[in-house]
Amino acid sequence: MEERKVSCILLEKTCKSDDKHSCREALLPKEKKKKLELVNYDSLPDYLKHNEFVVGHYRCEWPLKDAIHSVFAIHNETINVWTHLIGFFIFLTLTLYGGNKIPAMAEALYARQTNSLAGFSISSLTNTTGFMNHYQMTNLSSQPNPAITRWPLFVFLGGAMFCLLTSSACHLLSCHSEHTSYIMLHLDYAGISTLIVTSIVPQIYYTFACDPFYRAVYTATILALGLLTVLISLIPVFEKPEFRFVRSLVFVIMGLSGWGPIAHKLASYGGEPAALVTTMYEFFMNVCYGVGVVIYATRIPERWRPGKFDLVGHSHQLFHLFVIAGAYVQYLAIMVYLEWRDRVGCT
CATH class of the missing domain: 1.20.1070 (Rhopdopsin 7-helix transmembrane proteins)
Structure with a gap:
C-alpha cells in the first residue's frame, strides 16, 4: 500500500497538471475496470450464455459487492x-x-x-x-x-x-x-x-x-x-x-x-x-x-x-x-x- 502511494505521488509529479487524472487511472487495476463494464453476448464465458438473441448489456464476472450494488444499475437483468x-x-x-x-x-x-x-x-x-x-x-x-x-x-x-x-x-x-x-x-x-x-x-x-x-x-x-x-x-x-x-x-x-x-x-x-x-x-x-x-x-x-x-x-x-x-x-x-x-x- 505504501509503495502504491509513493508511486502515485511520483507519477503525479512527473505528469502535467491536465494529465493527472489519466495518470491516476493508469495506476488502477485494469482487471477491475474491465469487470465493471457491460459486454456483448460474444464476450461472455459459456456459463453465462443463455440467450443469443439478447445481444448486449451483460455483466460479466463482476465482484460480488458490485453485483449486489447493480440492483440499482441499468443492464439486461x-x-x-x-x-x-x-x-x-x-x-x-x-x-x-x-x-x-x-x-x-x-x-x-x-x-x-x-x-x-x-x-x-x-x-x-x-x-x-x-x-x-x-x-x-x-x-x-x-x-x-x-x-x-x-x-x-x-x-x-x-x-x-x-x-x-x-x-x-x-x-x-x-x-x-x-x-x-x-x-x-x-x-x-x-x-x-x-x-x-x-x-x-x-x-x-x-x-x-x-x-x-x-x-x-x-x-x-x-x-x-x-x-x-x-x-x-x-x-x-x-x-x-x-x-x-x-x-x-x-x-x-x-x-x-x-x-x-x-x-x-x-x-x-x-x-x-x-x-x-x-x-x-x-x-x-x-x-x-x-x-x-x-x-x-x-x-x-x-x-x-x-x-x-x-x-x-x-x-x-x-x-x-x-x-x-x-x-x-x-x-x-x-x-x-x-x-x-x-x-x-x-x-
Missing part, C-alpha cells in the same frame, strides 16, 4: 431482478395483512360464475373493480363454523416468496462467477419447483379436507414429483441452453399433475359453487404459467429482432410477469377454498 423482487413484497404483504382474515367475496363470485356457465366470461373473473367492491375483510371469529386450518395458505405464500426471492437473487448474482452461477441457477430451479408444489398443496388439502385418504395420496404424489424435479435439475446438462425445452417440459408436467385432484374435485363436488369457481381460477393460473413458459421457451419477441429487447421486453421479463399473475390468481382460488370450508365444514 435489471427488470428481471425487480419484477420478482416487487412480486416478493406483494406476497409478503398478503401474508402479513391477510393471514388471519378472509375476503367475504364468494357469494358475489357464485352469483356471477355459477348461475349459468354459458354466461361465463374471463372479464368477470379479472374485473378488479368488481372484485374489490366485494373484498370486505371478515374476521374468522365471525364464521358460523370453526375456521379451517390456515397452514396450507401459508405454505403457498411461503413457496411463492421463496420462488420470487431466489429468482431475483439468481438474476442479480449469477454474473459473479461460474460457481455462484451454478448455485444460483439450481436455487432458481428449486424455487420454481417449490412454487408449483405449494400451489397444488392447498387445493388438495381444502378439496379433500374431509377425506384424509385421498388428501394423503395426492399430497404425497405432488411432493414426490417436486423432489424428483429438483433432483433432475441437479443434472449438469439440465442448465444448458440447448435443454431449454426439456426444462420447460419438466416443469409443465409437474404443473399439469395438479389436474388430477381438480378432476376428482369436480366429480365429487360438481354441484358446489366453490368447486366451480376455484376450478376456473386454477384454469387461469395454468394459462398464465403456460403462456409464460411458451414465451420463455421460444424466446419471443427478441428472436424476431435480436438486440432490440435487451433492456426492456425480452422473453424472460414477460415470463416473470406471467409467473406473478399466475401465483396471484392461485391466491384468489385459495381464498374461495377458505370461504367454502369455513362455511360448510365437512358436511
Whole structure:
C-alpha cells in the first residue's frame, strides 16, 4: 500500500497538471475496470450464455459487492431482478395483512360464475373493480363454523416468496462467477419447483379436507414429483441452453399433475359453487404459467429482432410477469377454498 502511494505521488509529479487524472487511472487495476463494464453476448464465458438473441448489456464476472450494488444499475437483468423482487413484497404483504382474515367475496363470485356457465366470461373473473367492491375483510371469529386450518395458505405464500426471492437473487448474482452461477441457477430451479408444489398443496388439502385418504395420496404424489424435479435439475446438462425445452417440459408436467385432484374435485363436488369457481381460477393460473413458459421457451419477441429487447421486453421479463399473475390468481382460488370450508365444514 505504501509503495502504491509513493508511486502515485511520483507519477503525479512527473505528469502535467491536465494529465493527472489519466495518470491516476493508469495506476488502477485494469482487471477491475474491465469487470465493471457491460459486454456483448460474444464476450461472455459459456456459463453465462443463455440467450443469443439478447445481444448486449451483460455483466460479466463482476465482484460480488458490485453485483449486489447493480440492483440499482441499468443492464439486461435489471427488470428481471425487480419484477420478482416487487412480486416478493406483494406476497409478503398478503401474508402479513391477510393471514388471519378472509375476503367475504364468494357469494358475489357464485352469483356471477355459477348461475349459468354459458354466461361465463374471463372479464368477470379479472374485473378488479368488481372484485374489490366485494373484498370486505371478515374476521374468522365471525364464521358460523370453526375456521379451517390456515397452514396450507401459508405454505403457498411461503413457496411463492421463496420462488420470487431466489429468482431475483439468481438474476442479480449469477454474473459473479461460474460457481455462484451454478448455485444460483439450481436455487432458481428449486424455487420454481417449490412454487408449483405449494400451489397444488392447498387445493388438495381444502378439496379433500374431509377425506384424509385421498388428501394423503395426492399430497404425497405432488411432493414426490417436486423432489424428483429438483433432483433432475441437479443434472449438469439440465442448465444448458440447448435443454431449454426439456426444462420447460419438466416443469409443465409437474404443473399439469395438479389436474388430477381438480378432476376428482369436480366429480365429487360438481354441484358446489366453490368447486366451480376455484376450478376456473386454477384454469387461469395454468394459462398464465403456460403462456409464460411458451414465451420463455421460444424466446419471443427478441428472436424476431435480436438486440432490440435487451433492456426492456425480452422473453424472460414477460415470463416473470406471467409467473406473478399466475401465483396471484392461485391466491384468489385459495381464498374461495377458505370461504367454502369455513362455511360448510365437512358436511
